[in-house]
Amino acid sequence: MKILKCILLLFFIITVNAQEMSTISGFVRDDATGEPISYANVFLSETSIGSATNVDGYFVITYVPPGSYQLLASMIGFEIHKEDVNIAENENIRINIRLRQAVLEGAEVTVTAERQKFEQEIESSKISLNLREINTVPGFIEADVFRTLQMLPGVQSGSDFSSALYVRGSTPDQNLIMLDGITVYNPYHFGGIFSTFNTDAIKEADFHAGGFPARYGGRMGAILNVINREGNTEKITGSGNISLISSKVLIEGPIPERNGIKGSWLLSGRRTYIDKIIDLFSRGRAEFPYHFYDYQIKTNIDLGPDHRLTYSRFYGDDILRFSASDRTSDIDGGTTESEYGVDWPWGNHTNGLTWRWIVSPNIVAKTFLASSRYRYDFDFYFDNKETYIDNDSTIHNDFAFDIVYKDIIKDRTLETEIIWKANDRHTITGGFQRKDINFDLSNEYIITTLDTTFTSKPLDMKNRTRELAAYVQDKWDVTDKIKFQGGLRFAHYNLHDKVYVEPRIGMKYNIANDMSFKMNWGRYHQFLITANDPDENFRLIDLWMGLPEDKPASVSDHAILGFEYFSPKNILYRVETYYKDFNHLLSLKQGDVYEENEGEVQSTPFNEFWDTDAYAYGLELLVKKTSGKFKGWVGYTLAKTFYYTPPNGWYAPNHDRVHTLNVVTTVELPNWVSDNLEMNAAITGSSGNPYTPIIGRANDWEQEIRGGRANYPGAPSEMNWFSSNKYLVDKKNSGRYPSYFRLDIGITRKNRRLFKWRYDSYIQIINVTNHENALSYLHRTRTDQSTGNRGVVERAPLNMFPFMIFTGMQFDF
Incomplete structure (x- = not known):
């Protein structure tokens, strides 16, 4: 509380002292839609005074000397806006700018968003992707923001079947995934093949691979905040x-607009329909048991020029549901009716309300209230009803059992943030965050007969956690060449009753106007974990838990050094090297990792963990071009990750890849080839992931005694011997799968017409070369059919995506 009071006192002083200056502020928006334009350049002509818009399209130019100026605003793809302004001493002028879209062929030079990011940002390892860049990567069925992020340096995928992000040695549960600032705990559909985010609604995906600033905490891997568009303020439009x-x-x-109140709204929805198609063509005789759906709502209401309320909602579910029944009769008239099935929904539900208050031109306050619920509810049931007829009597025998797994997370979050642009050298940010989370992880068995119900609950883990945090940060332009960003975050976890201090430091040195060095260091703690097998190659869902009271907080230090060059042709060249140290990670304990029975699945407890240490280091190269007819990027990653657990010592985890090369490109083909034809391609080549090889097979004889006093009193004992065949495995993850390669191609024919509707048709070709990429190996022991003798162990790869073609249509209305 002392920390919070100091921060509140600081911002009271800021508010009092922030009034004595001349400022020009306002918003820059797209004239056609009213959508805010991020990273637009706003400046006073023939001066060095200017600013860039933030993600809300807001800009403020402070300490403007009295006089007459010409105000200019520019962004690539838009006409340059020019406006005359006169400003007096201590005057605040609000100007709302509308930029008109245009195709400029060099008549006037406009600034690109990448240029503004290069000049303004101090953080290393940060990339913002807009909708056009997300759609650059050919997608499985449709474009996906997670699949695009997997093509960036430092980001790995677990497999073709997963869109989860493994970032610089961190696992997906160490990433903070947000939609409009709201935490999303399971951001996937269909076991990870799709992400939950509808790309058509996305304005920008803000991704930090490491070294993120003080306002972010609670995770130690990466940060992804997906920001949805605000909605058209001019007219009703749609797309599909x-x-x-x-x-x-x-x-x-x-x-x-009514009584000075106006705003905008956006509604999007998505659903798979394989289940409906199969049901239609089979006329109800067959069914596909799975589908997913989601919808998003966003509403903005402006309560005058200084206040805005934003409501954001997401609801998505995966549903796996099937049932079967059988009925038999005997010659005596008795019947047996049995029914079994699975009812398995899982998904996310979020709500968020944000109040933005422009306290003064150079002070913006945001208060954020959100709820997020993740539900995993698996129910397998079997019901058997038997009827026997004996002479004139009817005997009923009913038996049923249910197996239930549940994991429910309820997250309630309150945040407030204040950004103060003190002058042209200092921007101070501070805030407070409170997060209350209820975890409920359980496993239940229910057995029911005619007169008895037996319930067993071998797993019932419930806890309530609270995370409190306060932070302050100063972005300081020390000189024209040196920029410094220092932040301090204080985090409190209620089960530990301890304050964790997390310093964050960033520095940037501009060698020239288009060349800079960057350095970032920070400490990060995490207070929640997932109870998933660290060696599984395919993960359908995550089982979340709060960090137990008797376990220390997981902590990681990030150190990053980078070099950037932004060429006159708007090409970004980036080189970064990093080192990450992890302490007190929790790895789920497994069964015997050295021996496995053939065809037998090892049981794994949900609440027993190894205290794990780890470290990761690497080198990343990125060349990115985002303007012109030829766009895309090339990324290379050299990375090593090592984990330590008591039974295995140091080893490379399953997601470790030493070399990865990604190439993403989009080409607008010339008219002499074809009108309005665009082609994109994505190439990935990498070294193989680690696995634990099987080195042989062993026979083991075990003895079992049956009968006698233990089983049948008075009966003689019977001794049985049986053979158990077990695989012997090598050192953990000492082998690697063959190298991975995949080429995907997309072709889009744009601006076609059907009646009054404009539409684009597209074809996506996945794994063009049909390269066999192994997900895992299947093993069996060769058996001589004539003698029954068992011989050598054989293996065969279980491959990922084969050659596939998908087609579809995008349309506007």
């Missing part, structure tokens, strides 16, 4: 996408 297995639609429009 129809593919082979799913469809999605988006509608947006204005809230008419």
